[in-house]
Amino acid sequence: MTNTGQINDWPSRIRATGLRSTRQRVATLDSLESFPHATADELLNQVRLTLPAITIQSIYTVVQSLVDVGLIRKLEFGSTAARFEIERPDNHHHVHCRQCGRIEDVPCQHGSAPCMTPAKTHGMVIDVADVVYHGVCTQCLENVDADITSDSDVSA
Amino acid sequence: MTNTGQINDWPSRIRATGLRSTRQRVATLDSLESFPHATADELLNQVRLTLPAITIQSIYTVVQSLVDVGLIRKLEFGSTAARFEIERPDNHHHVHCRQCGRIEDVPCQHGSAPCMTPAKTHGMVIDVADVVYHGVCTQCLENVDADITSDSDVSA
DNA sequence: GCAGTAGTTTTGAATAACTCATAAAAGTGG
DNA sequence: CCACTTTTATGAGTTATTCAAAACTACTGC
Numbered sequence: 001m002t003n004t005g006q007i008n009d010w011p012s013r014i015r016a017t018g019l020r021s022t023r024q025r026v027a028t029l030d031s032l033e034s035f036p037h038a039t040a041d042e043l044l045n046q047v048r049l050t051l052p053a054i055t056i057q058s059i060y061t062v063v064q065s066l067v068d069v070g071l072i073r074k075l076e077f078g079s080t081a082a083r084f085e086i087e088r089p090d091n092h093h094h095v096h097c098r099q100c101g102r103i104e105d106v107p108c109q110h111g112s113a114p115c116m117t118p119a120k121t122h123g124m125v126i127d128v129a130d131v132v133y134h135g136v137c138t139q140c141l142e143n144v145d146a147d148i149t150s151d152s153d154v155s156a
Numbered sequence: 157m158t159n160t161g162q163i164n165d166w167p168s169r170i171r172a173t174g175l176r177s178t179r180q181r182v183a184t185l186d187s188l189e190s191f192p193h194a195t196a197d198e199l200l201n202q203v204r205l206t207l208p209a210i211t212i213q214s215i216y217t218v219v220q221s222l223v224d225v226g227l228i229r230k231l232e233f234g235s236t237a238a239r240f241e242i243e244r245p246d247n248h249h250h251v252h253c254r255q256c257g258r259i260e261d262v263p264c265q266h267g268s269a270p271c272m273t274p275a276k277t278h279g280m281v282i283d284v285a286d287v288v289y290h291g292v293c294t295q296c297l298e299n300v301d302a303d304i305t306s307d308s309d310v311s312a
Numbered sequence: 313g314c315a316g317t318a319g320t321t322t323t324g325a326a327t328a329a330c331t332c333a334t335a336a337a338a339g340t341g342g
Numbered sequence: 343c344c345a346c347t348t349t350t351a352t353g354a355g356t357t358a359t360t361c362a363a364a365a366c367t368a369c370t371g372c
Contacts, residue, residue: 020319020368040358058321060359065320078232079330081358095280104278118289122260124251126291133274135282176339176348196329214350216330221349235359237329314372321366327359337350342343 008033017069027051028062032072032086037103039081075103077132093131099140106133164189164242173225183207184218188228188242193259195237231259233288249287255296262289 010029011021019025024047031046032038038046044059063084066072075083077096083103092105108131118126166185167177175181180203187202188194194202200215219240222228231239233252239259248261264287274282 015369022320022368024321053322055322056358057323057360061321064360076232076234079238079358082235093274095274095276095278095282097280104276104280106274106276106278108275118249118251118262119264120251120260120262121289121291122251122262123294124253124260124289124291125294125297126251126289128290130286130288130290132286132288133277133280133282134284134286135277135280137278137280139279141281171340178339178349180350209351211351212329213331213352217350220331235329316370316372317368318370319366319368321364323364324362326361329357329359331356332354333352335350335352337348339346339348341346 013071017071019065019069022062023051024054024058024062025066027054028059028066029071029086032084036105037075037083037085039083041081043084077101077103077134093133095133095135097137097140098134099136102137169227173227175221175225178218179207180210180214180218181222183210184215184222185227185242188240192261193231193239193241195239197237199240233257233259233290249289251289251291253293253296254290255292258293 008029010026014021014025014029027047027050028043030050031043035042035046040056040059040063043063044054044056047054047059063072063074067074067084070087072084073087075085075094077083077094078098080101085105091108093108095104095106096102118129164185166182170177170181170185183203183206184199186206187199191198191202196212196215196219199219200210200212203210203215219228219230223230223240226243228240229243231241231250233239233250234254236257241261247264249264251260251262252258274285
């Protein structure tokens with residue numbers, strides 16, 4: 001086999017989905033590997049290291065096409081800019097710092113099933129369960145503590 | 157009093173948070189009871205039944221203040237408009253139809269704990285775990301089936 | 313290697329959802 | 343009822359994102 005997990009042959013993988021392999025798409029996927037959970041804007045800056053003339057609109061069309069074929073996944077937390085990650089079949093969730101917007105992966109503790117099954121579906125056919133843990137990262141907490149001189153509690 | 161069927165004495169509950177009880181806030185909370193999971197825009201229409209002159213900006217400031225004191229909760233799915241619900245201490249999750257945007261409550265099947273504990277926090281202090289089941293409701297599914305006109309029959 | 317032809321990207325403009333600053337209005341304690 | 347302060351209304355601005363049409367380019371066959 002040519003692709004042993006580590007090395008992604010993006011042109012081949014793109015073509016395998018039926019899409020054409022373009023410089024923009026390959027650069028976007030490369031950028032997402034070196035900058036996981038990037039926003040469209042962050043992606044623009046990364047991709048411009050390779051393709052200086054690319055615009056934000058092209059980033060949007062590129063990521064849209066990659067989302068459509070399942071090569072990447074769009075993550076949308078709150079009203080901030082959407083973030084993107086390379087799709088993997090490992091059913092992981094995310095922790096999200098609401099101060100700085102940082103996102104990290106966390107494996108699903110229960111395997112694949114328990115969190116994915118709602119008690120009541122209200123007549124809906126469920127295909128995706130999103131689990132997001134919102135909080136504040138230690139770095140942001142230190143800043144908050146420095147700003148606020150009173151003690152604040154974190155409710156469960 | 158005109159407290160017909162309303163268990164919640166909103167003026168008192170609002171003052172208990174330290175905020176002033178205003179017509180806009182009471183009307184917003186009343187509207188949210190009769191129209192759960194409303195967007196700001198839907199809330200505008202509801203509140204206007206009582207206060208015809210209110211504007212969307214005022215809805216935004218009102219809900220912001222109510223969110224800040226914990227009387228209501230802001231739900232943000234994808235890049236669509238945020239939705240609001242009256243805060244309750246029952247730790248429920250949500251099912252979300254990505255076609256029509258409909259949202260329904262589902263109780264947490266596991267009680268309060270399991271879904272709330274990520275395997276790895278990446279140094280973050282977690283205070284909220286959001287679980288959202290995305291899918292398509294039966295009504296929207298029927299529309300899709302009607303559009304596609306494939307040979308697959310839907311047994312009703 | 314070259315041309316044809318979709319598929320893609322670019323361009324320019326538009327939109328929805330939301331935020332902000334300031335002025336006007338309205339709660340609340342005394 | 344008055345003064346004081348919070349809250350709402352007004353008008354404008356911002357950000358993330360989408361859309362239509364033109365220009366371009368990757369892939370196929372010759």
